[in-house]
Amino acid sequence: MKILTCPINGTRPISEFIYGGEYRAMPDPQVVSDEAWADYVFNRNGAPGIKLEWWCHASSTTWFIVERDTARDRVVRSFLFDEIRYQGGAK
Amino acid sequence: MPWRLLRFALSKKHPEPRMFAQPDKLKTSYDAVIIGGGGHGLAAAYYLARDHGMTNIAVLEKGYIGGGNTGRNTTIIRSNYLTPEGVKFYDASLDLWKDLSQDFDLNLFYSTRGHYTLAHTDAAMRTMRWRAEVNKHYGIDSEVVGPEEIRRASPQIDLSCGGHSPILGALYHAPGAVARHDAVAWGYGRGASMRGVEIHQQTQVMGIDVQGGKVCGVHTDKGYISTPKVLCAVAGSTPRITDMVGLRTPIYIHPLQAMVSEPMKPWLDPILVSGSLHIYVSQSARGELVMGASLDPYELHSTRSTLDFVEGLSAHMLDMFPFLSHVKVVRQWAGMADMTPDFAPIMGKTPVEGFYLDAGWGTWGFKATPISGKTMAYTLANDRNHELIEGFSLSRFARYALTGEKGAASVGH
Ligand SMILES: Cc1cc2nc3c(=O)[nH]c(=O)nc-3n(C[C@H](O)[C@H](O)[C@H](O)COP(=O)(O)OP(=O)(O)OC[C@H]3O[C@@H](n4cnc5c(N)ncnc54)[C@H](O)[C@@H]3O)c2cc1C
Numbered sequence: 001m002k003i004l005t006c007p008i009n010g011t012r013p014i015s016e017f018i019y020g021g022e023y024r025a026m027p028d029p030q031v032v033s034d035e036a037w038a039d040y041v042f043n044r045n046g047a048p049g050i051k052l053e054w055w056c057h058a059s060s061t062t063w064f065i066v067e068r069d070t071a072r073d074r075v076v077r078s079f080l081f082d083e084i085r086y087q088g089g090a091k
Numbered sequence: 092m093p094w095r096l097l098r099f100a101l102s103k104k105h106p107e108p109r110m111f112a113q114p115d116k117l118k119t120s121y122d123a124v125i126i127g128g129g130g131h132g133l134a135a136a137y138y139l140a141r142d143h144g145m146t147n148i149a150v151l152e153k154g155y156i157g158g159g160n161t162g163r164n165t166t167i168i169r170s171n172y173l174t175p176e177g178v179k180f181y182d183a184s185l186d187l188w189k190d191l192s193q194d195f196d197l198n199l200f201y202s203t204r205g206h207y208t209l210a211h212t213d214a215a216m217r218t219m220r221w222r223a224e225v226n227k228h229y230g231i232d233s234e235v236v237g238p239e240e241i242r243r244a245s246p247q248i249d250l251s252c253g254g255h256s257p258i259l260g261a262l263y264h265a266p267g268a269v270a271r272h273d274a275v276a277w278g279y280g281r282g283a284s285m286r287g288v289e290i291h292q293q294t295q296v297m298g299i300d301v302q303g304g305k306v307c308g309v310h311t312d313k314g315y316i317s318t319p320k321v322l323c324a325v326a327g328s329t330p331r332i333t334d335m336v337g338l339r340t341p342i343y344i345h346p347l348q349a350m351v352s353e354p355m356k357p358w359l360d361p362i363l364v365s366g367s368l369h370i371y372v373s374q375s376a377r378g379e380l381v382m383g384a385s386l387d388p389y390e391l392h393s394t395r396s397t398l399d400f401v402e403g404l405s406a407h408m409l410d411m412f413p414f415l416s417h418v419k420v421v422r423q424w425a426g427m428a429d430m431t432p433d434f435a436p437i438m439g440k441t442p443v444e445g446f447y448l449d450a451g452w453g454t455w456g457f458k459a460t461p462i463s464g465k466t467m468a469y470t471l472a473n474d475r476n477h478e479l480i481e482g483f484s485l486s487r488f489a490r491y492a493l494t495g496e497k498g499a500a501s502v503g504h
Contacts, residue, residue, distance in 0.1 A: 015399070019389035035489055042341040042432055042488040046330025048392035071392045 001073045006057040007064050007080050020054030023065055023084070050076060052084075110277050111284035117291060117313050121149045123320040123471060124309050126296045126332060128152025129161040130272070130457065131449050132324035133279035134464020135471070136288045142465075143472035146287035150280075151311060153295035157276030160326045161457065163394075163426035165349050165371060165383045166272050167362055168458040169206045171226050171233045171264040173218075176482030177435060177496050178229045180462060183479060185266055187461035195278035199270045200376055204362050206267020207241060211256040211367040219262040226264075236263045244361050252410040256367055267362050269373050269381075275460055299335040299446070306336070306445030320471055322447045327392070327427025329450040336443045340450070341488055342429050346387040347454050348400045350423035352415075354378035368407040379421070382408065386428060386454060394425045428453045435494035438463065438483040439476040447471050448485060 005011045027040055045051065048071035055066045055078070065084060067076040123139065125132045128150050139145040152158075168188055170181035192199045210216045219235050226233030237260050238250050251257045280290055291313070298310035299321060308317040323332045329342050359374040369385040384404045387397075401420055409416060430453045431437060437451035449467045452459065466477035476484060482494045 022390075034491075038489045038491060039339060043339040044330075044341055044343045046340065046342045046344055046429075047334050048331070048344075051390075053390075070390050073391055073393060073395075 005078050006062055007078055008062045009057055009060055016058055018056040018058050020056055023052040023054055111280045111290055114289040117316055120317040122147040124316060124318045125150045125322045125324060127325040128156040128290060129159045129324060129326060130275050130460035131463050133276055133283055134460050135322055135324060135467040136283040137279045138465045138468035139472060140283055140286035140288050143468055145472055148288045150288060150290045151294045151296055152292045155292050156280050157273045160426040161276050162273050163424055164272055164457045165381050166269045166457055167371060168268040168270060169264050170231055171222055171262060172496060173222050173225060174494050174496055176494050178225060178231060180479050181458060182231055184459050184462035191461060195282055197274060197278045199274045201268055201270045203266060203268045204360060204373060206264040206362045207261040209258050209261045209365040211258055215366060216259050222262055232265045234263055236261050245363060247358060247412055247414060249411060249413055272457060301336050301443055304444055306443060320445045322449060322467060322471055324449040326429050326452055329429045336446050338441055338443060340437060340485060341432050342451055344390060344392055344427050345430060346391050346425040347428040348396055348423060348425040349383040350401060350420050352380040353419045353421050368410060370407050392427060394427060396423045396425050433493035434496040436483050437485050438480040439470055441485055
């Protein structure tokens, strides 16, 4: 992957971006058990697959979501988080 | 061409014995199955056979032995870690390394060089002092040295690093060493095979049969095997295997790259590491500089290499050694590092009965090959975690009891 498309700033070289890890829905810290919270904090979906990820366009500090195949390093699409928020959170 | 080689080419018989036997077919059952024919899996097989009398074992390797991270690493061996758990564990490994060549009757080119972790900031100096004190407490040869000692050990170094990140001192670890990585896999493989362990290359595990919370067998692309015990030692493929038994782990996979220069006359005796410049470098017996940097910045399950890596690492190498500007880089490659949040491994028993994990070796597991083999063999044979690996259990995360090794393991090797 040499370029990535920021939904605001367009297609830019990958060196302008920071990886923020897989997007995962956060359980409510007020009600969740210690065990489930540890699972959220530490455990990851480590196997390869098509995942939703946080990326940041560093020079404009735009955070957005990228759907990417982590086995073949192919981007499916990138979009703003709003798309997930208005769906009531992705799984 | 040596005469002996020519004779082999002409004759139909090969008088030279193979390093290890090549069994033709999988049996229908084994006392234990080891997934992954890297250094860790083969070492576990070796100690199971040698120390615990378990020889009805199959090592399953989807490619060829040592073709994973074992054959891709920069081979730095040291024990000057930060946590008591880490220091004790890696030091026990160093003890095993010292007479491994004798043990195998195979030259591992184990070469003690001295290891300098350079500090370019006050904060780094503080961590070095902390590590030196923990190390000394456990009897490890480790001390903080100043720029003059570094210059004496490596006269070519530019101590100012181009003027922008001057070296203030270093943590010096005299026993720091390098070794020939493939030979380690072959040595353990041959030793295990001689004692009756079967090594099946080109055999991939596709699924694991778990019934009532217990391992019963393994599905491979060459058929089904029943077994009560499975050791998972697959480094960068760990999450794919743990998914097969429904275990969640914190392991995430990023590539780690390395490269070598053209061969030169020997000029670099010690191993040098700089966390700030993201470099570790040593000169191999062949004269090549073996160089590595930090982890690739995002998750990827592939061993592709990048130009960004060579450019970045070369630029930092030139900060330290400007005279290398005309030296060529001849090869680069990558491995898939199985990272953990606390930079300590994940070892031992798991909630699935009969499923043992030897993983989370990230960028630092080559040096641990002998001791993980030995402790995992103990754990498997006795169904009880060896005391040296108690701090590394998978359950530590659910207990929020991490083993914080980042200060010593992140770029440090
Ligand atoms: C570039 C680089 C530099 C490094 N530098 C250092 C260093 O200087 N010092 C240090 O201590 N460590 C270093 N490391 C880390 C070290 O290399 C590893 O931690 C260590 O080699 C892991 O050994 P292993 O036997 O567990 O895994 P591997 O050698 O990766 O073996 C795992 C094997 O499992 C096989 N496998 C995977 N899935 C399956 C399946 N489904 N069925 C059958 N087989 C399977 C793979 O083919 C592979 O051969 C470095 C790593 C890299 C990538």
